[in-house]
Amino acid sequence: MGYIEQWRSDTPGSLHCTHLNNAGASLMPTKVIDAIKLHIDLEAKMGGYEAAAHQADAIGQFYDQAANLFRAQSKNFAFTANATDAYNRALSSIEFKPGDVILTTSNDYVSNFVVFLNLKKRWGIQIKIVSNLPSGEIDLDALRDDIIKFQPTVFSLTHIPTNSGLIQPADAAGQICKENEIIYLVDGCQSAGQLDVNLTAMQCDFYSATFRKFLRGPRGAGFLYVSDRMLDNNYHPLFLDMRGADWIEEENFSLKDNATRFEDWENSYASLLGASAALAYANSVGMPVIQNRVQLLANQLREKLSNIERVSVMDRGTQKGAIVTAHIESLDPQLLKSALRQEKINCSFGTKLNALLDFKEKKIDWIVRFAPHYFNTEEEIKKPVAVIQDILH
Ligand SMILES: Cc1ncc(COP(=O)(O)O)c(C=O)c1O
Numbered sequence: 001m002g003y004i005e006q007w008r009s010d011t012p013g014s015l016h017c018t019h020l021n022n023a024g025a026s027l028m029p030t031k032v033i034d035a036i037k038l039h040i041d042l043e044a045k046m047g048g049y050e051a052a053a054h055q056a057d058a059i060g061q062f063y064d065q066a067a068n069l070f071r072a073q074s075k076n077f078a079f080t081a082n083a084t085d086a087y088n089r090a091l092s093s094i095e096f097k098p099g100d101v102i103l104t105t106s107n108d109y110v111s112n113f114v115v116f117l118n119l120k121k122r123w124g125i126q127i128k129i130v131s132n133l134p135s136g137e138i139d140l141d142a143l144r145d146d147i148i149k150f151q152p153t154v155f156s157l158t159h160i161p162t163n164s165g166l167i168q169p170a171d172a173a174g175q176i177c178k179e180n181e182i183i184y185l186v187d188g189c190q191s192a193g194q195l196d197v198n199l200t201a202m203q204c205d206f207y208s209a210t211f212r213k214f215l216r217g218p219r220g221a222g223f224l225y226v227s228d229r230m231l232d233n234n235y236h237p238l239f240l241d242m243r244g245a246d247w248i249e250e251e252n253f254s255l256k257d258n259a260t261r262f263e264d265w266e267n268s269y270a271s272l273l274g275a276s277a278a279l280a281y282a283n284s285v286g287m288p289v290i291q292n293r294v295q296l297l298a299n300q301l302r303e304k305l306s307n308i309e310r311v312s313v314m315d316r317g318t319q320k321g322a323i324v325t326a327h328i329e330s331l332d333p334q335l336l337k338s339a340l341r342q343e344k345i346n347c348s349f350g351t352k353l354n355a356l357l358d359f360k361e362k363k364i365d366w367i368v369r370f371a372p373h374y375f376n377t378e379e380e381i382k383k384p385v386a387v388i389q390d391i392l393h
Helices: 003-009 030-046 048-054 056-070 083-092 110-123 140-150 170-179 228-232 269-285 287-306 333-342 356-362 378-392
Strands: 077-080 101-105 126-130 154-158 183-187 206-210 222-226 245-249 252-255 311-313 324-328 348-351 366-370
Touching: 030 048, 030 269, 048 056, 048 269, 056 077, 056 222, 056 269, 077 083, 083 110, 083 183, 083 206, 083 222, 101 110, 101 140, 110 126, 110 154, 126 140, 140 170, 154 170, 170 183, 269 287, 287 311, 287 324, 287 378, 333 366, 333 378
Parallel strands: 101 126, 101 154, 154 183, 183 206
Antiparallel strands: 077 222, 206 222, 245 252, 311 324, 324 366, 348 366
């Protein structure tokens, strides 16, 4: 059996639909599904606490698998409920004072912006945005200048935005933040499991991600990477619990010495074990293989879509990732949505509510988003193209 056949036979969902919604939630491999079911069965038979004790070694492997995939150490990872939860725990560990600056980009994730605006209202922090190059990525010279000019407390970068194929230069930005001793917070929700991410090379202080997307894990699971620098300097989430700290004296607590200080005591261990199986599966396929194949498929799709009249591919960036977005002139997106659904082609649609600044700049009000993964075939890539051609002719 060839690789692609093997990946598809490991993915039961691939028999039932053309799944191009991997930037929304991917299809779980059988090993992930089995790990979750096994733990639920154990909880049913033994009791929840007893099942977790029984699986203690397997639970510990979650951190080793994450360290292996993202090239860091096991002690740097925390399990969280989702990417937003991970991101907010990281942000909450920074002691902002009125007037402090959060430096970010026009392509940062919508929920991150909502939190920045809330911090502005509540604590008077300021939000500054680094300008982009004409090709779409952030301008690294502007980042350097803005750091000198605004002396920000933190730079927040969404590695791959939710609504386009853009890949931001996260490693180069990390070097600039390091030179200037700025806290570097990376939203890796769309890059984890899609790109061969090396967190040590990126030099970030925090990297937040979710499992259900390109990592192919369950919904309701995420993780946070916390650098040694943040751990050594006692950064911890604002709302700690007894998982993250020990109550050692009436007026004092002591922090756990690893990133589990960013976790909650109560977790879905079935989801954590499913997430661990997803990390192990990605490790076994290999991130360079995954990255090359998703970019190959996405580029094929971009090329085919751009050859159709009235279709504009909206992705920017020198190097583009697995998220393919397009706008179709004078077409009701509902029409496209039902035609794709009829053919069992899974994808998603975005509006300006997903990325206000990016949509404003692109002067459009909707996009269709296709996100292939390595288990998709070249035949599947042709299917949405045929549906669009059919609607437009
Ligand atoms: C770039 C980016 N960041 C963060 C999130 C939020 O992830 P979650 O829903 O797991 O909190 C998403 C979800 O689409 C995303 O695309």
